[in-house]
Amino acid sequence: MELDNIYLNKLPIVAATGSEGGTWNHYAFIESTWGERKILLKIIVFSPLYNTPLSFLSEIDHEVLQQTAIRLERPWNDFLHETKLALCTEGGANGFSYAVEENNFVWRKVVGPALTVAYGSVILLRSQCLLSDVLSNSIATQNRLRNDVQLKNKVLHELKEEHEELVELQRQQEEDSRLYEIELITKCISILNEKKEVINHLKKKLAEDDDDAEGEQEGRDEDEREEEEERRRVETAAAAAAAAAAAAVGSYGGRRLANEEEDAAASPLGASDSEPFLVDSDPQDQDEHGTLPKRTKYQLAQRSATTTSASSSMSSTVTRKSTVPEEDDVGAREQPDGQLDDLYNKDTQELLQQM
Known part of the structure; x- marks a missing residue:
């Protein structure tokens, strides 16, 4: 049992x-x-x-x-x-x-x-014999229970030690977790600070680039304004030079026309500038028309020199006031004028030789 x-x-x-x-x-x-x-x-x-x-x-x-x-x-x-x-x-x-x-x-x-x-x-x-049997069974039961109690106490002691170890391990894990969380938070803060510095640096760089772009745009605008003003000055100077050249040419043409009219009035009717002067030896004609003063060689040469110097000074004035594109036009206009001057001087010299 x-x-x-x-x-x-x-x-x-x-x-x-x-x-x-x-x-x-x-x-x-x-x-x-x-x-x-x-x-x-x-x-x-x-x-x-x-x-x-x-x-x-x-x-x-x-x-x-x-x-x-x-x-x-x-x-x-x-x-x-x-x-x-x-x-x-x-x-x-x-x-x-x-x-x-x-x-x-x-x-x-x-x-x-x-x-x-x-x-x-x-x-x-x-x-x-029941008492002895009951006592024996009681003692055996007591011993068995004692052994069970000792075994259970031993198991309980081991469980207690294991529980203490688990509690210590849990405490250590909690401490490690806390330190790890602190480390993670520190790293996150460091990373966020680095990102913040990078963002601030990029913002500063973008602001500098914007300032440089604005400065370059302002410089280009200033250059464009200067070029526009220079172009306007050149156009104004060209217009003024053209007006001055036109006025000079008109004045020169007027003076030359007046000189030609004076020469035509001083020469006999029907006589051309290229033909030599014919001196009438009839004393009656001289008496009727009166004696005209003769043109000396000095007077003709002086008049030719005066005309030539005036023409040269007028040409130089027009050349100084005109721009580079207009110098070619003025030079082209001066070539016919120079040819007219040469032709006029040649006729004058022939006239002086005939006299």
């Missing part, structure tokens, strides 16, 4: 004294061994009426218990559980009473005031 199925308990017992209506209260140690088919009971009664404890041996089959459960209309498992609770509870189960009646051990369940129901009853058989 396994020790796990053996229970030793102290129960209160009410028994008759043998006289009419007399009862006495005492206690009994009951060792119950629960098997698959029956229950073995060892009852040791301690009573002040006897000098030694009384030992009884008894047993009860499961079939008897099943018949009782059927009679009480109780489920078998529930009835067996209540029976075990009544016999294996230290000091007796609540709601149960125990008694020795006519050499029988009876346990009843109290269902109401002065109303009980018999759950079981066994015949008590005297035995002499």
Whole structure:
């Protein structure tokens, strides 16, 4: 029989004294061994009426218990559980009473005031060696329980140490996690600061590029304005030079025309500039028309030189006032004028030679 199925308990017992209506209260140690088919009971009664404890041996089959459960209309498992609770509870189960009646051990369940129901009853058989057997089983059970307690205490101690190690490991992990979080936060702050510096540098560079672009744009605008002003000055100077050249040419042409008219008035009618002067030797004609002063060679040369210098000075004035594109036009205009001057000087020299 396994020790796990053996229970030793102290129960209160009410028994008759043998006289009419007399009862006495005492206690009994009951060792119950629960098997698959029956229950073995060892009852040791301690009573002040006897000098030694009384030992009884008894047993009860499961079939008897099943018949009782059927009679009480109780489920078998529930009835067996209540029976075990009544016999294996230290000091007796609540709601149960125990008694020795006519050499029988009876346990009843109290269902109401002065109303009980018999759950079981066994015949008590005297035995002499039950006390030693009960003590041996109790000692064995105590030793087994002690070993179990020691083993469980050892396991508990190991579990406690493991728990302390786990607590320390958890604390270390929490500390490492905290340090790691601090490190991550520090790195994040450092990265954010670096990005902030890069962003500020890029903003500054963009601002400088914008300033340079604005400066270049202003420089281009200033150059364009200067070019526009220079172009306007050139156009104004060209217009002024053209006007001055036109005025000079007109003045020169007017003076030349006046000189030609004077020469034509001084020469005889019908005589051309290219023909030599014919001197009439008739004294009457001289008397009629009067004596005209003759042109000397010096006067003709002086007049030619004056005309040439005036023409040269006028040409140089026009050349200085005109721009580079207009110099070609003025030079082109001066070529015919120079040819006219050469032709005029040539005619004048021929006239002087004829005189």
